Amino acid sequence: MLLLDAPPDTSAYMIAGYIVFFVVAAIYLLSLLVRWRNLHEDMTTLESIEKESKVIPQKTVRTAKRKGANKKTAKKK
């Protein structure tokens, strides 16, 4: 008779277990996506700053040369 007994109803725990698994896994995947996106944004910003910082010194060199040339012509005059 004992052998014919139905197993206990523990399905609620099984469902809870699988919900917990998928929720934790989704949270981790989301955290990876958010971190990846933030790093990409940081990279783009830093690269544009780096480009600007390379362009600005060249401009200052050019303007300094121009200023020097102007001074020379003024002296000649």
Added chain:
Amino acid sequence: MRSKPLTLKILDIASLLALAVATYLALIYAPEEATMGQVQRVFYFHIGTAWTGLLGFVFAAGLGVVYLIKQDLKWDIAEVAAVEISAVFFFITILLGSIWARPIWNTWWTWDPRLTTAAITELIYAAYFMLREGIEDPDRRARFGAVYTLVGGLSAPITFFSIRLFRTIHPVVIGSGDPGATGAFAMTSGMLLAFFFALFTFTLIFVDLFWNRVRMGQLAAKVEQLKINLMH
């Protein structure tokens, strides 16, 4: 950063498909266990995540050794990736174990040797991230991290063998365990298929996540280097 390699894209899809099949096998294909009922189905993902979690901690210890020998930060990036994914997997293992224990042991938690060693292992790796956060110099951080994972890696085999060495109520499904264990069962062929496929799936997911996480670590290192360059 280069766009995602095709192999990694294929691995992403394969991992998702394998997870779908593993879920089907665990929830529908495998027969219901006679004494525990449906909650026994939690076991497939519980073991799968534990397997990759513990193996990942040992793998991270190995990567730590390689870093200490080579002194190259790329090994540190890989080590962090392995620890992070393993810590998430192992956290899931503990949660699933606790959910299974409630109807079977009539408690969510007990200070059994397996549960205690598992909790200690998880806490060791939570502290690993705190340690890293506290060190600014990348080389010093990597060196400390490598030594830490090397010592912390010992907790993985201790946790694995705890149910085989100590008196415990935690069941040993493969091999012989304590006769006083509660919740042990013999696996049928259907159960074995779901079990081994879950092991395969979680190994595949680990490899996929590891590759993705390493790429993210490389990008983070580039960003950090750019910041340093701009400051000087």
